[in-house]
Amino acid sequence: MTQPQSVGVVTPKTQRFTEPLLLTSGGRLEEYELVYETYGELNADRSNAVLVCHALSGSHHVAGYYADAPDNIGWWDNLVGPGKPLDTRKFFVIGVNNLGGCYGSTGPTSIDPATGTSYGASFPFVTVEDWVASQARLADELGIQRFAAVVGGSLGGMQALSWTLQYPNRVANAAVIAAAPKLSAENIAFNEVARQAILTDPDYHDGDYTAHGVVPERGLRLARMVGHITYLSDDAMAEKFGRSLRHGKQVFSYEAEFEIESYLRYQGKKFAGYFDANTYLLTTKALDYFDPAFEYGGNLPAALSRAQADFLVVSFSTDWRFPPERSHDIVQALLHNRRSVSYAEIDSAAGHDSFLLNDAIYHGVLSAYFDRIKVTAHV
Amino acid sequence: MSKLRYDFHAIAEWIGEGETVLDLGCGDGSLLRHLADTRGVLGYGVEADPENVKASIRNGINVLQIDLERGLAGFEDGFFDHVVMSFSLQAIHNTIGILTEMLRVGHEAVVSFPNFAYWRHRQAILNGHMPVSENLPHQWYNTPNVRFFTIADFEDLCAMNSIVIRDAIGFDEGVRVREEPNFLASVGLFRLGREH
Numbered sequence: 001m002t003q004p005q006s007v008g009v010v011t012p013k014t015q016r017f018t019e020p021l022l023l024t025s026g027g028r029l030e031e032y033e034l035v036y037e038t039y040g041e042l043n044a045d046r047s048n049a050v051l052v053c054h055a056l057s058g059s060h061h062v063a064g065y066y067a068d069a070p071d072n073i074g075w076w077d078n079l080v081g082p083g084k085p086l087d088t089r090k091f092f093v094i095g096v097n098n099l100g101g102c103y104g105s106t107g108p109t110s111i112d113p114a115t116g117t118s119y120g121a122s123f124p125f126v127t128v129e130d131w132v133a134s135q136a137r138l139a140d141e142l143g144i145q146r147f148a149a150v151v152g153g154s155l156g157g158m159q160a161l162s163w164t165l166q167y168p169n170r171v172a173n174a175a176v177i178a179a180a181p182k183l184s185a186e187n188i189a190f191n192e193v194a195r196q197a198i199l200t201d202p203d204y205h206d207g208d209y210t211a212h213g214v215v216p217e218r219g220l221r222l223a224r225m226v227g228h229i230t231y232l233s234d235d236a237m238a239e240k241f242g243r244s245l246r247h248g249k250q251v252f253s254y255e256a257e258f259e260i261e262s263y264l265r266y267q268g269k270k271f272a273g274y275f276d277a278n279t280y281l282l283t284t285k286a287l288d289y290f291d292p293a294f295e296y297g298g299n300l301p302a303a304l305s306r307a308q309a310d311f312l313v314v315s316f317s318t319d320w321r322f323p324p325e326r327s328h329d330i331v332q333a334l335l336h337n338r339r340s341v342s343y344a345e346i347d348s349a350a351g352h353d354s355f356l357l358n359d360a361i362y363h364g365v366l367s368a369y370f371d372r373i374k375v376t377a378h379v
Numbered sequence: 380m381s382k383l384r385y386d387f388h389a390i391a392e393w394i395g396e397g398e399t400v401l402d403l404g405c406g407d408g409s410l411l412r413h414l415a416d417t418r419g420v421l422g423y424g425v426e427a428d429p430e431n432v433k434a435s436i437r438n439g440i441n442v443l444q445i446d447l448e449r450g451l452a453g454f455e456d457g458f459f460d461h462v463v464m465s466f467s468l469q470a471i472h473n474t475i476g477i478l479t480e481m482l483r484v485g486h487e488a489v490v491s492f493p494n495f496a497y498w499r500h501r502q503a504i505l506n507g508h509m510p511v512s513e514n515l516p517h518q519w520y521n522t523p524n525v526r527f528f529t530i531a532d533f534e535d536l537c538a539m540n541s542i543v544i545r546d547a548i549g550f551d552e553g554v555r556v557r558e559e560p561n562f563l564a565s566v567g568l569f570r571l572g573r574e575h
Binding site for chain 1: 399421423429432433434435436437439440441442443444445453454455458
């Protein structure tokens with residue numbers, strides 16, 4: 001086996017859709033664009049396509065880097081590339097920015113053709129199901145009838161699961177990583193704190209901050225800070241920061257004294273510099289609403305009875321945002337329906353963020369699973 | 380393929396075509412691979428060891444990473460036709476608990492284990508040492524085994540817990556033993572059920 005490599009320089013593409021998309025919320029988008037990237041080659045019978053779905057702050061930029069920004073490396077670059085678990089010598093991998101996003105696909109920062117100004121707060125609510133429906137249209141445009149696999153972590157894992165329910169015959173395999181079949185009340189509570197931070201920022205202006213020439217930066221910072229706490233584990237924080245003081249002693253100040261304070265402030269500030277507040281609001285609501293068992297009276301096995309795919313479910317031992325028990329729920333529901341499913345519970349100290357990190361066992365499990373997926377040879 | 384093929388072959392004879400089978404401590408998935416290939420079973424393996432989880436996935440087996448000491452709480456009553464545990468019972472603390480769970484989630488249970496009363500093992504003890512053999516390959520200080528029992532002990536345990544022994548085979552290093560299994564067999568293989 002050769003050394004794992006980068007897919008190299010990549011270029012995003014844009015697909016325009018003019019057929020209106022009806023949304024779960026009752027809203028509709030008359031037309032929209034999806035920005036996506038692809039890695040590897042689609043084979044002759046179009047059987048080797050893998051869709052990678054992104055999480056809250058992710059994007060279509062899954063792997064590789066840009067010619068004019070070599071430091072801008074894809075968020076799952078450690079997973080996707082020649083010789084990597086999602087091997088681009090075998091698979092044609094697609095990353096797509098979700099509707100409502102702020103990385104190029106139509107979202108709150110886009111121009112509403114009806115008004116000639118940006119959507120802002122008027123951008124309709126979108127759900128996991130809406131994202132999947134729009135991704136299916138992109139697959140149609142690319143001539144992909146059936147994915148060899150749909151893969152995602154966290155909110156991306158929810159999309160992978162939803163794919164198997166909305167389009168059972170279009171997904172051969174689903175890898176549902178660090179995900180949950182629905183959020184807990186505690187999860188929703190954290191999302192609500194993050195939203196309130198944004199909604200109560202004086203610069204939010206009911207979502208039309210762009211028209212006022214400002215961004216609710218303070219709200220975004222706080223939202224990201226609270227989010228970050230839930231992505232890490234107590235152990236990981238203790239190991240990385242402990243009670244370390246930046247000045248080596250207590251200086252009795254509200255400036256960032258403890259290293260963890262400094263870290264959270266830095267992460268918040270960085271995030272507020274590039275992420276759109278309305279996208280953050282929409283995306284956390286999509287997380288909260290996701291619950292495929294809801295229309296089945298909470299019966300997850302009944303909800304998953306439509307699935308036809310083979311599944312890989314992965315959880316991480318210290319993930320308290322989407323703990324292993326939520327993955328157990330998915331596994332048990334699939335088992336009830338006699339689906340093919342494998343489940344790995346990775347021993348990791350890094351909490352929810354583990355799904356993004358390098359871990360030999362985690363990547364070994366993914367390699368073992370993706371290696372056994374049969375696709376016809378490249379032409 | 381580290382496990383003993385004769386054990387697999389005998390187990391396969393008890394498994395019907397197209398059954399749903401759970402293999403507890405499935406290792407690299409060899410038994411389920413064999414049962415899928417020869418009986419067309421829908422198989423699920425349970426493994427705690429990450430290397431074995433990877434190996435089972437590569438083997439094309441459905442494997443679930445679960446710690447057996449925590450029981451089988453997630454599995455539904457009577458879901459499986461057979462629940463198999465090959466050479467793992469002696470490594471589990473909660474012996475009665477796991478046997479009870481196997482017969483809750485499965486219609487029948489199949490277990491194999493090393494017989495500590497095998498004559499060569501008795502000879503080792505008489506010579507003053509704990510037995511080390513093909514089926515007990517570890518030293519006393521590094522063995523993963525936590526329960527040391529014989530075929531006769533196991534039969535008594537089944538009787539005490541209303542577990543019906545539907546079939547029992549003894550093997551002497553791969554060869555079927557016809558008589559005195561508690562003395563002549565290095566391995567016991569049992570097919571278990573409940574009174575209806």
